[in-house]
Amino acid sequence: MGVAAAIGLGTTWIALTRGIAYGGVTIGAWTAWPKNGTPGIDPYAKAMMARTGELPVGSGDGVAFYAREDDAGQVLDGRCDVLVSGITPQARFWTLTLYDPQGRLVANSMQRQGFTSQQIIRKSDGSFDIVIGPRARPGNWLPTGGVEKYVLVLRLYDTPIGVATRTGREAPMPALSKRACQ
Amino acid sequence: MMRLALWLLGALLLGGIVHLATVLMLPTLASQDAYARVSAIAPVNAVIAVPPPTPEKAVMPFMDPAFAMSVCRYDLSRGALKFSVPISQAYTSVSFYTRSDVAYYAINDRAAGRRVIELDLMTAAQRADLPENEEITAADRLIVTSPTSTGLIVIRALVPEDGWLASARSALAAAQCRPQ
Numbered sequence: 304m305g306v307a308a309a310i311g312l313g314t315t316w317i318a319l320t321r322g323i324a325y326g327g328v329t330i331g332a333w334t335a336w337p338k339n340g341t342p343g344i345d346p347y348a349k350a351m352m353a354r355t356g357e358l359p360v361g362s363g364d365g366v367a368f369y370a371r372e373d374d375a376g377q378v379l380d381g382r383c384d385v386l387v388s389g390i391t392p393q394a395r396f397w398t399l400t401l402y403d404p405q406g407r408l409v410a411n412s413m414q415r416q417g418f419t420s421q422q423i424i425r426k427s428d429g430s431f432d433i434v435i436g437p438r439a440r441p442g443n444w445l446p447t448g449g450v451e452k453y454v455l456v457l458r459l460y461d462t463p464i465g466v467a468t469r470t471g472r473e474a475p476m477p478a479l480s481k482r483a484c485q
Numbered sequence: 486m487m488r489l490a491l492w493l494l495g496a497l498l499l500g501g502i503v504h505l506a507t508v509l510m511l512p513t514l515a516s517q518d519a520y521a522r523v524s525a526i527a528p529v530n531a532v533i534a535v536p537p538p539t540p541e542k543a544v545m546p547f548m549d550p551a552f553a554m555s556v557c558r559y560d561l562s563r564g565a566l567k568f569s570v571p572i573s574q575a576y577t578s579v580s581f582y583t584r585s586d587v588a589y590y591a592i593n594d595r596a597a598g599r600r601v602i603e604l605d606l607m608t609a610a611q612r613a614d615l616p617e618n619e620e621i622t623a624a625d626r627l628i629v630t631s632p633t634s635t636g637l638i639v640i641r642a643l644v645p646e647d648g649w650l651a652s653a654r655s656a657l658a659a660a661q662c663r664p665q
């Protein structure tokens with residue numbers, strides 16, 4: 304009996320804290336769960352949200368892509384510079400925000416926690432480079448405040464990307480590459 | 486040996502049941518879910534501004550800081566609600582969540598196609614009770630059916646650049662959510 308309870312509660316705890324959820328769309332380093340913004344949300348995602356207290360982005364509103372690692376699979380570290388470069392899928396607006404792993408904004412001297420698609424300096428071809436790192440940079444710089452781990456969330460608003468999206472050809476996500484560390 | 490294997494199998498099966506039961510029950514038992522967090526600051530059937538998230542304090546985790554946000558915590562048990570919000574300059578969206586934080590409907594300014602997003606929120610039973618002739622005149626009227634009698638309407642206006650905050654806030658300040 305005790306063993307059964309331990310197995311049951313243990314697996315529940317692991318499933319809900321490790322972020323295991325079905326129906327994710329992974330493109331490069333980014334993963335979105337468009338179904339979480341619909342009544343078709345799976346029970347694991349629902350339980351996870353109930354535990355963390357967050358509200359999913361409704362599917363008629365937009366979709367949120369999360370990145371915890373760079374393209375090489377290394378955990379995003381606020382003591383290193385990470386280059387976010389490329390283009391984003393079609394959307395009327397997008398926002399890029401940096402959080403700690405619990406979803407809190409990270410304090411920094413600039414009081415800048417993210418960018419919107421209108422605040423970015425772009426290259427002539429429309430693509431952009433954003434440097435995420437502890438020290439100030441010219442151009443698009445998103446400060447990390449030197450935190451050990453962080454999560455990037457790219458939210459697309461008023462976008463055709465959603466439950467039906469499967470591949471990076473439909474949704475070209477920016478690359479995440481690690482540069483120098485402090 | 487056989488006995489031990491059977492015991493283990495039993496424990497695994499029972500463990501699986503405990504696992505499924507806890508996953509399914511957690512949303513109804515959670516005391517710090519988004520609805521509970523919003524309830525702590527929002528009265529029933531009224532629009533209230535949600536303070537913007539800061540590193541020190543946020544009503545919910547993973548809030549988008551690029552938005553001004555208001556909520557209406559609704560209760561339809563006494564009747565349907567009328568909801569309206571003028572659209573802001575950049576991007577405005579209205580999302581509907583059930584009592585257990587399931588997003589069941591969302592609409593943005595472009596989909597609404599006019600200067601004001603206006604709709605009636607009611608339960609399926611209240612909708613069935615609508616008089617026939619009202620259904621006809623309602624061709625122009627957006628009716629949203631809530632699967633639960635309580636829930637949340639989240640109204641968000643994007644602040645794409647510094648200086649647009651006032652416009653976003655004033656649009657949200659004019660939002661209304663009241664019994665019919």
